[in-house]
Amino acid sequence: xxxxxxxxxxxxxxxxxxxxxxxxxxxxxxxxxxxxxxxxxxxxxxxxxxxxxxxxxxxxxxxxxxxxxxxxxxxxxxxxxxxxxxxxxxxxxxxxxxxxxxxxxxxxxxxxxxxxxxxxxxxxxxxxxxxxxxxxxxxxxxxxxxxxxxxxxxxxxxxxxxxxxxxxxxxxxxxxxxxxxxxxxxxxxxxxxxxxxxxxxxxxxxxxxxxxxxxxxxxxxxxxxxxxxxxxxxxxxxxxxxxxxxxxxxxxxxxxxxxxxxxxxxxxxxxxxxxxxxxxxxxxxxxxxxxxxxxxxxxxxxxxxxxxxxxxxxxxxxxxxxxxxxxxxxxxxxxxxxxxxx
Amino acid sequence: xxxxxxxxxxxxxxxxxxxxxxxxxxxxxxxxxxxxxxxxxxxxxxxxxxxxxxxxxxxxxxxxxxxxxxxxxxxxxxxxxxxxxxxxxxxxxxxxxxxxxxxxxxxxxxxxxxxxxxxxxxxxxxxxxxxxxxxxxxxxxxxxxxxxxxxxxxxxxxxxxxxxxxxxxxxxxxxxxxxxxxxxxxxxxxxxxxxxxxxxxxxxxxxxxxxxxxxxxxxxxxxxxxxxxxxxxxxxxxxxxxxxxxxxxxxxxxxxxxxxxxxxxxxxxxxxxxxxxxxxxxxxxxxxxxxxxxxxxxxxxxxxxxxxxxxxxxxxxxxxxxx
Numbered sequence: 001x002x003x004x005x006x007x008x009x010x011x012x013x014x015x016x017x018x019x020x021x022x023x024x025x026x027x028x029x030x031x032x033x034x035x036x037x038x039x040x041x042x043x044x045x046x047x048x049x050x051x052x053x054x055x056x057x058x059x060x061x062x063x064x065x066x067x068x069x070x071x072x073x074x075x076x077x078x079x080x081x082x083x084x085x086x087x088x089x090x091x092x093x094x095x096x097x098x099x100x101x102x103x104x105x106x107x108x109x110x111x112x113x114x115x116x117x118x119x120x121x122x123x124x125x126x127x128x129x130x131x132x133x134x135x136x137x138x139x140x141x142x143x144x145x146x147x148x149x150x151x152x153x154x155x156x157x158x159x160x161x162x163x164x165x166x167x168x169x170x171x172x173x174x175x176x177x178x179x180x181x182x183x184x185x186x187x188x189x190x191x192x193x194x195x196x197x198x199x200x201x202x203x204x205x206x207x208x209x210x211x212x213x214x215x216x217x218x219x220x221x222x223x224x225x226x227x228x229x230x231x232x233x234x235x236x237x238x239x240x241x242x243x244x245x246x247x248x249x250x251x252x253x254x255x256x257x258x259x260x261x262x263x264x265x266x267x268x269x270x271x272x273x274x275x276x277x278x279x280x281x282x283x284x285x286x287x288x289x290x291x292x293x294x295x296x297x298x299x300x301x302x303x304x305x306x307x308x309x310x311x312x313x314x315x316x317x318x319x320x321x322x323x324x325x326x327x328x329x330x331x332x333x334x335x336x337x338x339x340x341x342x
Numbered sequence: 343x344x345x346x347x348x349x350x351x352x353x354x355x356x357x358x359x360x361x362x363x364x365x366x367x368x369x370x371x372x373x374x375x376x377x378x379x380x381x382x383x384x385x386x387x388x389x390x391x392x393x394x395x396x397x398x399x400x401x402x403x404x405x406x407x408x409x410x411x412x413x414x415x416x417x418x419x420x421x422x423x424x425x426x427x428x429x430x431x432x433x434x435x436x437x438x439x440x441x442x443x444x445x446x447x448x449x450x451x452x453x454x455x456x457x458x459x460x461x462x463x464x465x466x467x468x469x470x471x472x473x474x475x476x477x478x479x480x481x482x483x484x485x486x487x488x489x490x491x492x493x494x495x496x497x498x499x500x501x502x503x504x505x506x507x508x509x510x511x512x513x514x515x516x517x518x519x520x521x522x523x524x525x526x527x528x529x530x531x532x533x534x535x536x537x538x539x540x541x542x543x544x545x546x547x548x549x550x551x552x553x554x555x556x557x558x559x560x561x562x563x564x565x566x567x568x569x570x571x572x573x574x575x576x577x578x579x580x581x582x583x584x585x586x587x588x589x590x591x592x593x594x595x596x597x598x599x600x601x602x603x604x605x606x607x608x609x610x611x612x613x614x615x616x617x618x619x620x621x622x623x624x625x626x627x628x629x630x631x632x633x634x635x636x637x638x639x640x641x642x643x644x645x646x647x648x649x650x651x652x653x654x655x656x657x658x659x660x661x662x663x664x665x
Contacts, residue, residue, distance in 0.1 A: 062529040063500075178393065207392040207556055209616050212600035216615060234529055237559070237602030241609050260606045278534040280563035281604050288541075289534035289563070295499060 022052045023091075024228035025074070025196050030088035030098075032066075032073045041299045043069040043083070045252040048326075051196070051228040051245075056219075058243035058260070059232045060275070064296050066252040067232045071198045074230070075115055076105040093195050111141040114189035118201040120181035124173040130181075131169030134188045141192045156187040159224075160217060179210035186217065193225055200232045215242050236279055240264060248272050251297055251307040254326060258333035268335045270312050306338065314339065344383035347518060347550050348404060348437075353377045353413035355399055359624070369624045373399040375574040376413075378650070381518070386544070386551040388565035388582070390558065390597065394623065396574040397554050401520050404552065405437045406430065435465055438511035442523035444503035448495040454481075454506055455491040461513040480509040484539060501532035508539065512547075520552045525560060537564060558601040562586055570594045573623055573631040580656030590658040592636050630661070638662065 032044035044066045051057045059067045072078050074090055076097070090098040097108060114137075117123040125133060131153055138149040150169070157165035160183045173181055182202060189197055199218065203211040219242055222229055231243060239246055239260065246263045248256040248271065256269040267273050277290035294311040297303055303310055309319040319338055326336045355374040360367075373396045381387045389397050402408040404415055406422050414421040422433055438461075441447035448457055458477045462468045468476050478488045484505040495503055504524065511519055521540070525533040537560065543549060555561050561568060561582070568585045570578040570593065578591040589595040599614045616635055627634055633643040642661050650659040 062531060208558060208602075209392060209597060209600045211602070212613070213615060215602075216613075235602065236530070237604045240604045240606045241602045243606075264604070264606050275530055276604070278531045279559065279604055280534070280537065281559035289538050291534040291538065292531040 022054075023050055024053045024093055025051045025230070026089075026091040027070075027074065028089040028091070030070070030073055030090065031086045032069055032078055033084060033086050034082045035084065036082055039300045042252050042302075043299065044073060047088075047249075047252075047254055049247050049254070049257065051230055053228055054222065054226050055244040056222065056229040056231055056242055058239040058246045059230060059249060060234060060236065060239060060246060061249035062234065062296060064299075065249045067249050068200055070249070071115065071200050071230065071232055074196075074198060075109060075113060076100070076102070077109075107141075110137050110194075111192045112194055113196045113198065114192065114194045116182070116185050116189050116197065116199040116202045118204055120178060120185050120205070121173065123185060124181060126173055129170050129172055130176065130184045131171075134184065134191060137188055138191050152191060153187070156191050157184075159221065160184075160187045160190075161213075162187070178206055179213065182206060182210075182214055183217070186214070186221070190221060190225065190227075194227060196228050196230070197222075198230045198232070201234070202231070203238065204233070204235070211238075218242065236276060237281065248275070251302065252299060253307060253336065254334070255308065255336045256334065257326070258330075262330070262333050266333075268329060268333075268340060269308075269337050270314050271308050306336075344385070346380045347383045347418065349380040349416045350377055350400075350404065351414050351416065353379075353400070353403060353415060354411045355396075355403055355408060356411045371623045372574045372626065373623065374403060374410075377574075377576055379569060379576065379579070381550060381552055383517075383550055384544075384548050385566045386553055386564050388553045388555060388561040388568045389571060390554075390556060390561055390568060391571035392556070395571045396623075397571060398522060400571070401439075401522055401552065401554060405439065405518075405520060406433065431465070435514045436516050437518045437520065438514065438516040440504075440507055440511050440519060440521045440524045443527055444500050444507055445527070447507055448503060450495055453492050453494060454486075454498075457495070457506060458509045458513060461510060465514060467514070476513070477509075480513055483512065483543070484509045485535075499532075500528050501535060504528065504532075504536055505539070508536075508543070512543065515547070516549070518550045518552065520554075522554045523556070524553075526555065526557060533560070540564070558586075558598065570597065573626055575631060575659065576650055576657070577632065577659045578657065579650070580658075584656060588664075590653055590656060590663045591632075591660045592638055592664060593632050595664060630659075 028048050030044055030047045034041040034043055047070055049057065059070065061067045073085055078085060085098060088098060089096050092112060124130065134153045134156065135149040138144050138152050144152065153169065154165055157168060162168050162180060162183050176184065203214050206214065215238065218229065233239060243260050245259050247254055248269065250271050256267065256272045263272065267276060274290065274292040278292065280289060292311055297307060297310065305320045305322055306324055309315050312319065322338060324336050324338045324341060326334050327341055328334050329340050353374055354376060357371040357373055359369040359371060377400060391397050399408065403410050414423060417433055425433060455477050458480055459473050462473050462476060477491065481488055486502065486505055525536050528536060544551060553564055565582040567580060568582045569576055570591065572593050578585060578589065578594045585594060586598060589598055596614050596616050629645050630643045630648050633639045636643065648659045648661045650657050653663060
């Protein structure tokens with residue numbers, strides 16, 4: 001174990017204390033609500049985080065906790081008309097993009113921020129060749145000519161490790177395997193050298209061997225391009241492999257935030273502990289797996305007090321009454337639990 | 343180990359792609375190629391491999407959902423493909439399937455009680471009150487409240503739907519359950535509930551599981567023995583712990599190494615990354631099917647196909663071995 005720790009440099013360990021100029025994305029008090037006929041759903045409720053240049057932030061949580069909606073909010077893609085960003089700032093490289101109009105946002109989307117989706121098959125257009133689809137981004141945003149765009153696409157295909165890149169330019173999505181399609185998606189996302197890449201469960205639909213390749217690729221490209229990545233996942237194994245910082249979300253709120261070593265060595269929130277304990281990887285055959293009792297609360301009828309209280313094993317009477325704040329307990333380590341207040 | 347419950351002998355399934363009615367081209371996909379496998383009573387045999395390696399085809403062959411090109415499957419000593427109509431019905435009662443996608447495998451227009459009770463009606467085992475009682479008992483068994491009986495699938499969460507699927511599979515008191523990626527569509531915390539449930543049911547009813555998964559930590563937790571497939575062939579078969587700790591076949595080693603380890607301090611460990619994509623099962627290369635990606639490839643690997651041979655209680659199809 002010792003030699004591995006020695007390889008991790010000081011910067012990685014100390015995590016979130018980064019100078020102002022390195023901040024690539026800062027989200028402050030973001031609230032995305034859905035106004036439905038049944039009531040208001042606070043899908044994203046007061047989320048704040050920072051991603052620095054050259055770092056990977058992992059956003060973790062169960063389905064329905066608001067992690068994908070956070071990503072869509074940053075992209076300006078909250079589904080209208082029910083969904084709306086009601087408060088908060090999204091500051092990308094010093095510029096607030098939360099208040100931009102759709103037209104201005106189009107200039108940023110795909111150019112300065114881009115996104116890789118979970119399902120590579122459904123996010124590629126089946127009737128155009130992949131080369132054409134990747135070129136489109138470059139032609140639209142970088143105002144390149146067709147020939148230049150093609151050359152750039154070829155270069156990107158080589159960078160993401162697509163074999164026979166020249167031949168693949170003229171392939172249709174159905175002719176490629178899942179791993180190759182995801183590589184095409186990554187090439188498309190990175191062709192304009194975005195400042196920020198949002199990857200929403202990029203490896204969930206893939207085999208372990210391909211997953212390992214894609215994760216290594218993302219890490220390699222990030223160091224080469226010096227961009228920031230927000231990686232949305234529910235797999236703590238993936239988080240341990242590539243992320244520098246971790247944000248754990250529960251029912252629309254951040255419950256814990258720290259660098260990856262803190263989360264795995266010294267997690268404080270009972271929900272984070274539950275997620276880690278539920279993983280079969282830590283167990284021998286025959287031992288019972290831990291599971292977090294109960295289910296995610298209905299966002300229309302949130303419990304008073306702590307949102308995790310009905311499922312929490314360490315809950316006391318006060319948890320039902322008082323809603324905890326996100327407090328800093330150590331350097332860059334935030335937790336939302338009444339056990340750790342003040 | 344108990345007695346052999348189900349066994350495949352030289353099992354083959356080839357799919358022929360004629361390439362359309364004008365094409366002269368004819369491609370054969372060897373989805374399952376010469377598989378010899380036995381599943382013992384009360385054990386969990388896990389099947390792992392990349393997508394497209396023939397895992398699901400093999401599972402379908404084992405329960406007579408597909409006709410094999412060649413070979414046989416013996417259930418308690420009898421070939422299931424040559425049973426009489428009546429015996430086939432009895433056989434199908436004893437093997438059941440749990441599907442991957444809890445959203446797609448339940449009919450959205452049927453009530454939960456009808457979904458779970460349908461096998462009972464099909465096999466004319468119960469009706470009226472006796473059926474209702476049995477459904478109640480099954481729902482209780484998998485941890486669903488009986489008040490949910492008259493609800494429709496869309497009113498349930500993913501984990502609950504998977505429980506409905508399990509209750510339906512248990513309705514006929516089967517001996518063998520084929521679980522095709524039963525937890526891959528679920529969140530970690532729900533996944534652990536379903537895995538615990540499957541373990542409990544196995545203890546309670548002495549079930550035998552054939553467990554297909556690509557999540558290796560789930561396999562390690564659930565399985566007694568593991569079978570690794572590559573391009574339609576079994577490349578390694580043996581005790582779960584031994585395979586994870588000391589893989590013999592290079593492909594197994596790659597697979598184990600690719601699994602993410604939930605410990606950030608190990609992220610800079612030495613890695614074996616597979617180069618390239620899975621070769622196409624259409625016209626696989628001669629010799630060992632893994633030779634194009636294998637780092638230890640020798641001359642013999644390109645020419646001669648290795649046989650699955652015994653290596654001290656384990657089986658491995660490689661001319662060499664990693665130890």
